[in-house]
Amino acid sequence: MEISNLMNLQGMLFLLVAVGVILRKKNIIPKQGTAILTDLVIYLVLPCNIIYSFFIEFNLETLKSFIIILVISCSIQFGCLILSNTLYIRQKPGIKKVLQYGTVCSNAGFMGNPIAQEVFGSSGLLLASIYLIPLRIVMWSAGVSYFTESPDRKTVIKKVMTHPCIVAVYIGLLIMLFQISLPAFLENTIKDISGCTTALSMILIGTILAEVNVKTMISKTIIYYAFIRLILIPLLVLAGCGLFKINTLLTGVSVLLAGMPAGSTTAILAAKYDGDSIFATKCVVFTTLVSMITIPLWCLVL
Numbered sequence: 001m002e003i004s005n006l007m008n009l010q011g012m013l014f015l016l017v018a019v020g021v022i023l024r025k026k027n028i029i030p031k032q033g034t035a036i037l038t039d040l041v042i043y044l045v046l047p048c049n050i051i052y053s054f055f056i057e058f059n060l061e062t063l064k065s066f067i068i069i070l071v072i073s074c075s076i077q078f079g080c081l082i083l084s085n086t087l088y089i090r091q092k093p094g095i096k097k098v099l100q101y102g103t104v105c106s107n108a109g110f111m112g113n114p115i116a117q118e119v120f121g122s123s124g125l126l127l128a129s130i131y132l133i134p135l136r137i138v139m140w141s142a143g144v145s146y147f148t149e150s151p152d153r154k155t156v157i158k159k160v161m162t163h164p165c166i167v168a169v170y171i172g173l174l175i176m177l178f179q180i181s182l183p184a185f186l187e188n189t190i191k192d193i194s195g196c197t198t199a200l201s202m203i204l205i206g207t208i209l210a211e212v213n214v215k216t217m218i219s220k221t222i223i224y225y226a227f228i229r230l231i232l233i234p235l236l237v238l239a240g241c242g243l244f245k246i247n248t249l250l251t252g253v254s255v256l257l258a259g260m261p262a263g264s265t266t267a268i269l270a271a272k273y274d275g276d277s278i279f280a281t282k283c284v285v286f287t288t289l290v291s292m293i294t295i296p297l298w299c300l301v302l
Helices: 003-025 031-053 060-086 093-104 108-139 153-161 164-177 184-194 197-209 220-243 248-258 265-272 277-301
Strands: none
Touching: 003 108, 003 197, 003 277, 031 108, 031 164, 031 184, 031 197, 031 265, 060 093, 060 108, 060 220, 060 248, 093 220, 093 265, 093 277, 108 164, 108 248, 108 277, 197 265, 197 277, 220 248, 220 277, 248 277, 265 277
16 A cells, blocks of 8 residues: 555645635635535535445445445444444533534545555455445434434434435435446536535535634544544454454455544534534544544554
8 A cells, every 4th residue: 555645635635625724714715605615515516426426336246245345334333323322421412413423424435435445456445335335324314313403203304314415325326226327418417526525525624614713623522532433443343353254355444444534524514504513623624634644554453
């Protein structure tokens, strides 16, 4: 693995965040523009990115590995749901929502694929794509429910299951399972919009970060969360894979993707649904920065 490639990837993330900070500080993106940019990302860009991620080949030859990685990924998501509901009981409601979502949903959707490809080649990329299916489903179902408040459970479920991003998961699963070929113009449109995900998401985080006091960036709570997200979860995955004697390729992909930093959607959803978007942005930026150390270390361990 070329460590420099990994550093370049994470350096690009921070540069895009810096662009967002500058645009907000210069008022090129006014305060109300952040809300507009948030809606654009959630209602158009992210759904296209999710659908495009399912444009992968699916056949019986690779079914066995797919099933194993799916079981591992589902187990990880189930474990993360348990952790999210037990580790932050004493936190304030606004911060608790952010920590719960950030524990369940990592940035594996963006960083996972290129890192898996860099470390394990095309086989790692394919397995990573399958690993991400349960993550995407949980991200836009149970994950969104942390930020969504409604009068009763039925209303919550309805709001979550009709969210544009979970609808995109439905469409993506149909395309992958039945290997549906879309018209070229439609597939290219989805691909091009999907390509905006990283830039727009990171710039959006930058506009939120522009409102943050840098002196308050690090706190005991954020360090505690970073430990859980970057150390504890992948360590538990490594131990579980060792216990069940999972082969090295499947173990490697699972551990690396489980150790990704907080997802950019943590800050985006917090901003959209009146969560603590400032705290969420701190979590995303801090864990991404620390992951520049932890991800290479996990590669060495593996």
